[in-house]
Amino acid sequence: MKNNETLFPLRGVVQHYAWGGYEYIPELIRQKNPDQEPFAELWMGVHDRGPAVLTDGGEEILLKDWLAAHPDALGASRAKFGDQLPFLFKVLDVREMLSIQSHPTKEQAVQGFEAENKAGIPLSAPHRNFKDDNHKPEVMVALTDFWLLHGFKPEAEILATLESEPAFAALQPILKDSGIYGLYKTIMEWPQQQINEVLQPLQSRLSRAHLTDKEYPDFWAKRAFEQYGGEGSDYDRGIFSIYLFNLVHISPGAGIFQGAGIPHAYLEGVNVELMANSDNVFRGGLTVKHVDVPMLLSHLKFDAVTPEVLEGEALNSFEAAYKTPAADFQLNRVYFPERGKYKPEPPKTAEIVLVTEGTVVSGNDGQVFAQGEAFFIPAGTSYELDVEEHTTLFKALVPVSS
Numbered sequence: 001m002k003n004n005e006t007l008f009p010l011r012g013v014v015q016h017y018a019w020g021g022y023e024y025i026p027e028l029i030r031q032k033n034p035d036q037e038p039f040a041e042l043w044m045g046v047h048d049r050g051p052a053v054l055t056d057g058g059e060e061i062l063l064k065d066w067l068a069a070h071p072d073a074l075g076a077s078r079a080k081f082g083d084q085l086p087f088l089f090k091v092l093d094v095r096e097m098l099s100i101q102s103h104p105t106k107e108q109a110v111q112g113f114e115a116e117n118k119a120g121i122p123l124s125a126p127h128r129n130f131k132d133d134n135h136k137p138e139v140m141v142a143l144t145d146f147w148l149l150h151g152f153k154p155e156a157e158i159l160a161t162l163e164s165e166p167a168f169a170a171l172q173p174i175l176k177d178s179g180i181y182g183l184y185k186t187i188m189e190w191p192q193q194q195i196n197e198v199l200q201p202l203q204s205r206l207s208r209a210h211l212t213d214k215e216y217p218d219f220w221a222k223r224a225f226e227q228y229g230g231e232g233s234d235y236d237r238g239i240f241s242i243y244l245f246n247l248v249h250i251s252p253g254a255g256i257f258q259g260a261g262i263p264h265a266y267l268e269g270v271n272v273e274l275m276a277n278s279d280n281v282f283r284g285g286l287t288v289k290h291v292d293v294p295m296l297l298s299h300l301k302f303d304a305v306t307p308e309v310l311e312g313e314a315l316n317s318f319e320a321a322y323k324t325p326a327a328d329f330q331l332n333r334v335y336f337p338e339r340g341k342y343k344p345e346p347p348k349t350a351e352i353v354l355v356t357e358g359t360v361v362s363g364n365d366g367q368v369f370a371q372g373e374a375f376f377i378p379a380g381t382s383y384e385l386d387v388e389e390h391t392t393l394f395k396a397l398v399p400v401s402s
């Protein structure tokens with residue numbers, strides 16, 4: 001492969017979903033937000049709902065169109081993932097908690113997509129589960145203190161939680177008799193009337209409580225009642241899950257991976273996220289969208305999960321990799337406390353780099369990339385960067401086993 005020397009400026013696309021924060025992303029990309037619009041996500045990739053724009057020789061062109069014309073730039077990922085980027089790179093600012101969700105394996109996605117096509121369910125139908133035939137593993141690294149739900153707690157911990165809350169008394173024998181699966185199935189299949197009867201005393205207690213400690217599920221359940229309907233309304237049964245799943249706090253610089261079947265929900269915080277190209281989501285509550293209970297029950301992992309916080313594996317004194325089982329992507333973090341030079345090996349696959357703090361200057365041609373700016377590096381590019389002090393870069397790439 002020929003070596004080239006150009007870094008291409010890349011402009012991401014902001015998604016203004018209602019749950020997004022008002023400050024972090026506007027400050028990151030140095031854009032004013034006078035009308036207090038929610039800035040939920042910044043997308044850097046080739047997805048049709050938010051395609052990034054690359055600048056080549058002063059001309060702007062969609063990254064996906066540029067790649068179609070320069071597929072060599074993808075390098076070693078072409079053999080497995082074809083002529084497009086296999087990942088979507090994002091910044092997320094979660095102000096209001098997101099829905100409980102999980103994602104299928106690749107095999108489940110291939111089968112499910114085909115089955116729904118055969119059944120004639122339109123892609124845009126609200127009850128359509130499989131929007132494409134791909135899996136959707138996700139890795140994220142926190143930029144601020146980040147809170148999420150991740151996987152079922154061990155049965156003994158769930159039992160202790162149920163015993164500590166009077167409103168959950170009726171659930172204890174169900175757990176003892178039929179385990180985590182049986183408990184979850186019961187809750188997800190209960191008529192709404194029964195959900196309301198069980199959750200009403202909890203809502204009533206929490207509404208009077210002054211809760212500030214985010215380490216406890218009560219804090220998030222109170223927020224969920226406020227967000228999804230309080231006193232007198234139909235309660236969202238996803239609120240139970242706040243007590244059944246691990247409540248995980250990720251410190252800035254640490255990360256976590258969501259594999260197939262692991263239920264998860266982002267509660268609050270800002271992160272950098274890298275995922276496979278897919279929209280396949282099963283929702284399990286804390287949502288106004290469609291919840292397909294049988295589909296959820298047949299795809300969730302009910303085994304207890306011990307959350308594995310990723311601290312990043314050092315590659316050299318500046319760079320750490322958040323390694324996961326996903327072949328589609330790898331997220332690296334580069335941090336320079338002092339001024340210095342960053343001169344990696346020419347990458348084997350295409351890379352997208354986002355500057356989250358500080359500034360870098362290309363040693364090749366003097367281009368400056370400051371906080372909030374991103375650039376695209378074709379595979380095989382030999383480059384070096386002059387890095388200012390206190391500079392952090394996040395780099396998205398495809399792992400290549402050599």
Ligand SMILES: [Zn+2]
Nearest residue numbers: 101138258264
């Ligand atoms: Zn997810």
